[in-house]
Amino acid sequence: MNLNMQQFKADFFKALAHPLRIKILELLAEGEKSVNELQSLAGSEGSAVSQQLTILRGKNIVTGTKDGNRVIYSLRDPMIVELLSVAKQIFNNHLVDTISMLDQMKE
Structure with missing residues (x-):
């Protein structure tokens, strides 16, 4: 496999490697949202949400569109929904494998 592709994949997965970023992507999978909406739905401070959105934007995972004085965020590629699934x-x-293993240990 091409080294550039491997690096792209590594960088892409690094960008996903934070629980709040995953939560943001799950929320955006439901439809576009503003920072305030994401903050409220994620139950997180606005600065934390903005910080994570900056990382996701930097890796072209989400896009932001100006709407007056606010920015509306959306997933750049709908395949992100499939990836999360x-x-x-x-x-x-x-989890099923772990439960099965624990059941076997009980026997």
Whole structure:
């Protein structure tokens, strides 16, 4: 595989490697939102949300569009929704395996 592609993937996954950034992406998967909406829905301070949005914008994962004096954010690529879904399925698979292993240990 091309080294540039591997670096792109590594940088992309680094940009996703924060719980608040994942929460923001999950919220944006439901539709575009302003910083204030994201702050309220995520239950986080505005500065923290803005900081994470800056990282996501820097990696072209989200886009921001000016609407008067506020910025409306959205996912740059709708495939992010699918990626989050696949990650959840992988997590669930690991959870099922762990539960199965614990059940076997009880026996």
